[in-house]
């Protein structure tokens with residue numbers, strides 16, 4: 001039981017004890033005092049309601065049963081041999097239970113309505129995030145269909161890796177979306193760099209190294225994109241600190257970004273590019289094995305090996321594969 005619930009339980013017990021003490025202290029000497037005595041008996045409804053609000057139906061029923069037990073002892077001890085008065089009092093027991101059950105049911109319905117409303121809000125926020133990120137991916141596809149095809153490939157590998165390392169459904173979704181938009185920063189990179197098939201000069205290299213920051217800045221402008229931007233920004237960081245843009249090391253790199261890097265490298269090596277043929281699965285894994293440790297996270301690479309062994313990752317898409325809804329590769 002968490003601290004707040006424990007505190008609510010303590011207050012419940014205190015209120016019940018205070019009402020019991022007041023009820024027993026206020027006697028029945030005159031009509032007026034007796035009226036107060038009856039009122040205090042009715043006040044037992046308060047902890048019953050409180051129990052239902054704090055702990056739901058079960059809380060309402062259990063508090064009602066506790067109050068019924070207390071009240072029964074009072075009736076048996078203080079009012080034995082008064083059958084006419086006793087009928088009124090026994091009926092109160094039913095009233096306590098009725099209030100406990102009905103308050104509990106109402107609280108349960110209110111919780112359900114609140115949960116449904118929160119679900120609708122969360123779902124529409126999520127679809128807004130997906131729409132925004134998909135727009136960025138489509139824009140990248142307009143600029144360079146190969147980059148979009150690669151991003152979709154990376155997104156699928158991310159999904160398999162996320163499941164393999166036991167991420168939650170929400171974290172897997174976030175990682176998959178990060179995979180889809182990890183390279184959207186390339187939208188802003190000049191043609192001679194983006195479509196270069198040779199070695200970069202220093203200026204071109206610097207321009208290319210800006211793409212994770214550019215991508216993160218774009219993703220951050222999308223509603224709900226903050227967490228995804230943090231993953232995207234670090235997708236070229238390397239465990240030995242030789243990556244970019246910040247030169248983060250080992251555990252400084254977010255785990256999701258380390259998974260994304262493994263998916264990115266795997267997809268890039270497996271795909272055919274303008275300047276290189278596709279590598280076979282065996283050569284890809286041999287190359288990545290050599291990179292594992294300094295250049296890509298070892299734990300994430302091992303997750304890739306397991307995912308491949310389980311058949312969770314399909315082969316690289318061909319150039320004719322469909323891209324994000326509504327777009328097709330340029331001829």
Ligand SMILES: [Fe+2]
Nearest residue numbers: 182183235236
């Ligand atoms: Fe990249």
